[in-house]
Amino acid sequence: HLPPTLKNKMKFIVLISSLALSVTSFTVPTAFSPRVSSPPATTGLTRTTKLFGEYGASSTSFYTTTEKQDSYDDLDSILDAHCADKQLQTVIREMLDACADITEALRTALVTVEGSSNTFGDAQLSVDVIADEIMWDACKTSKVIKDGASEEDPIVRTIHPDNEYTVCWDPLDGSSIVDNNWAVGTIVGVWGKDTGFIGATGRDQKTSLVALYGPRTTVVVTLDDGVYEFTYGCTPEGCQLEDGTFAPWICSRKDIKISEDCKIFAPANMRAAQDLPGYKALLDHYMADKYTLRYSGGLVPDVYQQFTKNQGVFSNPTSEASPAKLRLAFEAAPFALLVEKAGGKTSDGVTGGSVLDVVITAVDQRTPLCIGSAKEVDRFNDMVCMVN
DSSP, rough: OHHHHHHHHHHHHHHHHHHHTSSSOOOBBHHHTTBBBBOOOSOOOOOOOOOOTTTSSTTTTOOOOOOOOSSBBBBHHHHHOOOHHHHHHHHHHHHHHHHHHHEEEHHOOOEEEEEEEESSSEEEEEHHHHHHHHHHHHHHSSSSSEEEEEEEEEEEEEOOTTSSSEEEEEEOOOHHHHTTOOEEEEEEEEEEEEOOSSTTGGGGGGEEEEEEEEESEEEEEETTTTEEEESSSSOOOOBBBBOOOOOSSSEEEEEEOOSSSOOOOEEEGGGGGGHHHHHHHHHHHHTTTTOEEEOSSSSHHHHHHHHHHHHOOEEEOSSSOOOSSBIIIIIIIIHHHHHTTTHHHHHHSSSSOOOGGBOOOTTTOOOOOOEEEEHHHHHHHHIIIOOO
């Protein structure tokens, strides 16, 4: 005599066993292979079951092709090998140290309104202020930075008159989505004292870097021979130092390239499609040709994906009703240097020329932008700028 609960369990086991006898074996899908059922072997019925994209990841997902390495170079070894200018090495290290501090601050700070706004009228959040203070502290203690300018308060301030570099930054790009706990980032452009950045162009930058704060913190940097990605706080097998610790920054991707073609699009300022027939037609093209939409509303993640997926296009045209919001010196120029160094292309959204050739005439100068895979930027120029 069995208790009622045990009887029920026994009945359930028998039921499952009988069902199992009637089900044929099939190949278990992985994230990288389509799921295909094996044909029935024990019945006279013929059944075809297609499960492509039905369960698990969509068949249009774009997965990383980066393979695990036995060991990874640290920041110092990469800079020594791929950045000949020792002063430039120093400013890169200082900026990455600041990004590490911002990472730690984001893990502990609550997102609240500070009761103040920046020069552009945007409400300042606690994390905006914290990130900006960390960047200013890095400049004040820097061995090589001469001038600093923050998107939060766009005034060029001289800190160390005898030093070498003018640094512009957006301390925490993505304030409108950070309260959702979405990925945000820091954007940095570095100009030499020979040009400064007022009256210069983005092409005059000595280097630029963009940090992405997500589940991990990663930073892409332009070096002498290409674009490199560094990851903060990782402890991969084979990278332990002699004293048992790990280097704070390891090189996770080398010489990153952005392909000419792409199937990923990130369309910003879609309101402008109401005023620009060419932009509406471009969006229709993306959808009709089944491009994959990857758009969060944050400039950093929406463009940064081009370095991890090795493809993509971000578009942000403007119209009278939907004017430009992106800042040339703080956002567009640093990203443009990275993308073009990786083999991509940019458009100023007006002439169709590279945004790196636009002269910076004001600290708070705004610009339209298209950036990413070269053939898609050409398509943007054809359809929106109508210049080719």
